[in-house]
């Protein structure tokens with residue numbers, strides 16, 4: 001059940017969609033199986049994506065970006081699902097990391113880093129989570145202490161998306177370890193020439209196998225004080241809170257695309273598969289289950305499109321973004337489970353894309369702020 005052109009799209013956005021889809025089908029989908037085995041995409045594909053203009057599409061052209069809006073980021077997330085090529089970590093790289101730099105970076109910082117992210121010479125990651133704390137961000141222990149003209153960073157991070165290939169890591173650290181939120185700053189670490197920086201294990205996950213997720217270690221890593229994002233200490237928590245709605249929305253975009261794809265592939269399969277002399281689709285249970293999933297897909301699409309329109313107008317508020325994140329990702333998991341069941345044993349086989357829809361969906365309820373934290377946030381506005 002492919003979506004009709006959404007209200008937030010136009011001819012330019014659809015042209016970008018075609019470009020993204022063609023690229024993902026040609027340069028990513030054929031390699032997904034190998035990437036899953038090696039647990040990361042090939043480094044070169046970042047450069048290829050940058051070359052055709054798929055990275056940082058909503059960053060201003062003066063910094064090497066595409067000069068578009070969040071609509072392009074949404075299209076990229078949708079097409080990664082539709083092209084069965086979800087591993088290139090562009091949501092973190094373009095939609096999140098580049099936007100931190102664009103929103104809070106000084107002019108010098110934007111000129112220095114954004115063109116590299118847009119070309120793929122830099123791969124971006126954001127490192128908040130630590131072994132000891134995830135949801136409770138104020139309790140992070142990584143420190144970035146001003147020493148002369150440098151910051152000296154010590155600490156460790158875990159579960160970092162793009163962590164294995166990233167060479168530009170926005171690191172969330174305490175510039176004042178005695179303070180909670182007000183002690184947090186965002187420090188940009190260029191990892192190519194950073195003594196004391198190292199990567200730990202490539203983490204083995206139950207899904208999203210082709211996307212690299214790594215541990216990062218900082219042992220007296222020195223960066224110039226000009227790497228403090230925005231140039232003022234103690235702004236990190238506020239910066240994170242302001243950017244999280246966009247991060248949460250893009251997770252909702254992926255959720256709806258996955259719901260639609262799951263329903264579509266299940267309708268097709270059940271119409272082809274026969275049991276007891278008739279297509280599986282013809283059993284009343286199958287029709288009712290699929291009717292329910294199609295309804296969820298429709299409700300999800302309407303809600304998501306409304307959120308995107310609001311976000312493009314700068315009107316998506318924190319509780320609504322949190323609602324989108326928890327509701328759509330919960331729906332994604334429920335739909336994937338119901339659809340997989342209708343594939344019978346084949347649904348459990350990796351060669352059937354519905355199995356990937358199921359395993360890849362599970363993390364959506366956890367990262368970007370767990371769904372429990374989303375409900376905490378929403379309840380504060382009730």
Ligand SMILES: Cc1cc2nc3c(=O)[nH]c(=O)nc-3n(C[C@H](O)[C@H](O)[C@H](O)COP(=O)(O)OP(=O)(O)OC[C@H]3O[C@@H](n4cnc5c(N)ncnc54)[C@H](O)[C@@H]3O)c2cc1C
Pocket residue numbers: 092126127128129132133134135136158159160161162205208213363366367368369370371372373376
């Ligand atoms: C594949 C993957 C990719 C990731 N990518 C990144 C990344 O790029 N960068 C990054 O910084 N992090 C990343 N993360 C980390 C992710 O954001 C955290 O795992 C998540 O925020 C939860 O933190 P935690 O794992 O420490 O769980 P905890 O905070 O320990 O939570 C454990 C449980 O307690 C619940 N809980 C905690 N506090 C409350 C509360 N106040 N009320 C009710 N329930 C609560 C949680 O909802 C959860 O169910 C990634 C994680 C994974 C698995």
